[in-house]
Amino acid sequence: MDEERGFREKFIQFPSSFGLEVQELSQSKYLVSHRKTLTIKCETDEFETTTEWIRIYNLLSFLHWNEDDKDNAYKYNRKALEKESIVALCNRVWMLRTDGHLTEADEELTEVEKLAASRNELLIQGKAEIAYSYSFFGPRYFSQSIQLYNQLLTEVVDKKDINQKQVMLWKLDLGIVYRKFCNPGNLLSKQDWRERNMDDCIEKAALLFHEVVNSDSPDRWKGQCFASLAELAFSVFTEIHGTKSQKELFPKEIAKTTxxxxxxxxxxxxxxxxxxxxxxxxxxxxxxxxxxxxEVLRKSLSIMETAYGHHHLALVLKKKLMKRILEARHRGRNGIDRNSTDRSQSQRPLIKSFKKEAAKAFIHVVYIPAYERDAVEEIMTHLDKAIESGNEWASFDKGLMFRHIKDHKKAFKTFLETLEMKDLRTAATVTVACYEHLGACSRDIAKVERDPENKRQLEADAIRYFQKAVVTSACNASQELHYLRDGWMAYPTLKDMLLPQKRDVAQLKILSELSKLLGKYGETLDFYKQIIELDDTQLNDPAIIRGQIQILIKEGHFEQAAVLLDLQSCTEGKYKISEEFYKTIYLKCAFHLLSTDKKEDSGQRFRQAFDVGYADKPKVKPYFDIFFLFDEENEKPESQEHASALANKLTEILGGISGLSITSNSESLLPGSNKLASQTKQMNSSSNIILILDTNEELQGQLNYFIQIAKHIDIEKNSKLCLITIDGCTCPLELTAFLRVDFETILMHCQDDFIRWAQGFLYRLLDVTNSEE
Structure with missing residues (x-):
């Protein structure tokens, strides 16, 4: 066991494909597809530099090993070793050891150590290769790739012995990862979206590509940079992501390039x-x-067949097919002959009409006539080739093609299969789209269903799938992107399905929850109103009450929210709402009123937040809301000043402004049973005891006193004990179980910053979260 640990400690110091922190590799069709693509690239001699060959060989070796194809794993490992690669050598160590060749593996590891010590440039190349590998594994790993590339480029900035051609390759790679990183199709969650600065990604990518095209790099790299710049410029032009213009984001030399x-x-x-x-x-x-x-996509496929190429060629052929169909319809309606001179004048409205119909394709698909069967077959062929490689969007588009030819059952089956294709790179948008079309297919099948029971079940299924689409879209990044948010049709379709029927409380509740998820708060309040009109007992439904209050808070109507909560606290429904909810709303309202200089009103709301849980128990209601305890005779004058100043400032904010009852210790704290008894007796009249620790482990006397206080209070009374540690003060082990909040003395110098800290402190003290919900 010790020997194995020693090996791992040595091994992880060096770059290896087997040190990558990636998951779900064995189940990934996406990686199998890319492994096949890499193999084709090797066969077509597409690479010009040794670095490119090495990293592809190492990736192929790693992927074959992951598929339990050891022969090919060793084959590509040998190819990489021929070109001198520390990653290849580390990979060989891992494979030999896994196969039981321990002695040989240890000998190879010794060689790795020698090589790393004597050839620093190989170690740097190895780090770059690991960064490239992370970018290969899909959206979940782009952050790791970006971090490693940036570290690497910072490390080599002053190294004159590093090949500058390699540096340009790394900059190209990093630019491509940035471009992928800001692609909405690669967003995995709302948090993913919020954590990404799209403008920053675009700006960095554009600068890197511009550097490469102005360097002595191969034409192939420059072509890839120009193509990537075209993608970025298109996304900025169409406002797909980012908020700034191309002029603001691109280097000035290409700021106006179309x-x-x-x-x-x-x-x-x-x-x-x-x-x-x-x-x-x-x-x-x-x-x-x-x-x-x-023309361009067919040429691409003639060079190398890829899922990407087949998928986009299928979409081009479909777009041409749809355009023909719509033009034929337009001619039929307006009598415009194919050879008419007026045909060019009709082009603009035709394209506009096509876009409108395409946007509505979710419910009202454009049906393809039978005489276009050959075109449909070619499109399906390309989609199938893309699907073979695990392309879930191609599978989705195949389902859509089945809808276009009115084969709704095959469409339904294909959308279900698409949902099962979730992989390393799958974004939530494809899931939402599938749920929407599953709902649409259920409706289409229901329209021709003769059995009443089956028809009702299909309509219920449609509603269920539309609900899933709305919930999924509301909970992921697509809700943050206006062009996606406005494009989803499940919610308006649900309204069309449910509202024309006899109004039903259950249906209105569904719509109220969905509209709230989507941020359509005006509609939500209207649905609540309709629910209460139908059934006035719903006035006491906690879900409706919470929903109304949450919306008022989100819309900035804090006092209205608190008043509504006041009304609820006077009814029998009071106990159906959690204490945490009461505290959260009252605190939000209190701090809002404080920010608008309504100190008296804010104090009332603070008082309510602290009284939650005590209002019906006057006998045990605390005399003090907060009791501050700190050492006023600390040996260090600056510490005494910090602790006293913090206690006084908190007393001013939480007492003077909020109206809370606060007492603060003013006596020297020394261990002793008499002092302990009198002090704890006074503190037991408080619901919240706050120890301010501004000391170190050497002052054991004070810490012992705090520890005794903590133990005594914990036994005698169910008071809440909180520790405030100043400037990273060490917290004694015996107190680590209690709530702890850090405070930086620099906050003393800015009232606004201090109030923000105090706000967060109170939320934690009362065990509530300052969230959007």
């Missing part, structure tokens, strides 16, 4: 790179240059 120009530059730099062609084809599709998009 997407079209970037695409031309990309193809001029390198028109035989599959990645460059894929990106250009996708963007040509977005700009409705469908013939050019098809």
């Amino acid at each position: 997407v079209d120009t970037f695409l031309d530059l990309a193809l001029a730099a390198c028109d035989n790179d599959s990645h460059v062609l894929k990106v250009c084809g996708k963007l040509f599709k977005y700009f409705n240059k469908l013939d050019k998009a098809e």
